[in-house]
Amino acid sequence: MGTIIVIGVVVAVVVLVIFLFVGMYNGLVRxxxxxxxxxxxxxxxxxxxxxxVPNLVETVRGYAEHERETFxxxxxxxxxxxxxxxxxxxxxxxxxxxxxxxxxxxVAENYPQLQAAENFRQLQxxxxxxxxxxxxxxxxxxxxxxxxxxxIATIPTNxxxxxxxxxxxxxxxxxxxxxxxxxxxxxxxxxxxPPAAPTGSDTGASGGTPASG
Numbered sequence: 001m002g003t004i005i006v007i008g009v010v011v012a013v014v015v016l017v018i019f020l021f022v023g024m025y026n027g028l029v030r031x032x033x034x035x036x037x038x039x040x041x042x043x044x045x046x047x048x049x050x051x052x053v054p055n056l057v058e059t060v061r062g063y064a065e066h067e068r069e070t071f072x073x074x075x076x077x078x079x080x081x082x083x084x085x086x087x088x089x090x091x092x093x094x095x096x097x098x099x100x101x102x103x104x105x106x107v108a109e110n111y112p113q114l115q116a117a118e119n120f121r122q123l124q125x126x127x128x129x130x131x132x133x134x135x136x137x138x139x140x141x142x143x144x145x146x147x148x149x150x151x152i153a154t155i156p157t158n159x160x161x162x163x164x165x166x167x168x169x170x171x172x173x174x175x176x177x178x179x180x181x182x183x184x185x186x187x188x189x190x191x192x193x194p195p196a197a198p199t200g201s202d203t204g205a206s207g208g209t210p211a212s213g
Contacts, residue, residue: 021160024156024157024160025160025164027151027157028148028151028152028157028160028161028164028166031144031147031148031151032148032166032169034144034147034148035141035144035145035148035169038137038140038141038143038144038145039087039141039172041137041140041141042087042090042134042137042138042141042172043090044137045130045133045134045137046081046090046094046134048130049081049094049097049127049130049131049134050078050081050082050097052123052126052127052130053074053075053078053097053101054078055119055123056074056101056104056120056123056127057071057074057075057104059114059117059119059120059123060104060107060108060111060114060120062114063108063111063113063114063117064107064108064110064111064114067107070100070103070104070107071104073100073103074097074100074101074103074104076100077093077096077097077099077100078097080093080096080097081093081094081096081097086170087141087169087170087171087172088170088171088172088173090172091171091172091173091174094134094174095174101127108120138172138174141172142171142172145169145170145171145172146171148168148169149168149169152166152167152168153168
């Protein structure tokens with residue numbers, strides 16, 4: 001009877017260990033999949049941003065054709081973003097594009113007619129919307145990367161991670177230039193008109209010297 005009990009205990013322990021093992025492995029797989037899903041959200045917004053660049057460049061070129069160096073800078077940054085093969089590369093290319101777009105909009109500030117153009121203002125609005133979505137997607141992605149990386153670095157899941165080749169994921173980092181928003185609002189506040197000169201009746205009502213009758 002004692003032997004049977006011992007065997008039963010051993011079998012129960014083995015089954016428990018197997019369940020724990022499977023649970024930790026599945027948890028790592030789910031965490032890794034969440035990272036991939038979160039990055040797909042960033043990738044969608046980066047592609048949307050890149051698709052706006054040609055129209056934006058052509059719109060500005062129509063008013064400032066001589067700013068060739070700025071246009072080339074934006075085009076190079078866009079090409080690098082499209083070639084990016086990892087989150088780290090995409091983050092670096094996105095930061096480069098942010099800087100290039102900032103230069104482009106600085107050029108646009110010198111052309112009031114461009115700032116007033118409907119097409120240009122629409123592109124500004126779309127770009128601003130995408131910037132907000134990239135920031136949100138980046139935060140969501142980095143949160144999932146942190147959770148996943150913590151799992152594969154802590155005991156006991158690090159043992160499972162090492163056995164099955166789970167490796168750390170890269171964060172999507174924004175450098176100091178990339179953290180600053182691209183200024184896309186070129187609206188100028190219309191100065192308030194100067195107060196109208198007081199009329200004779202106003203002068204009298206305000207306590208001025210009344211007209212002699």
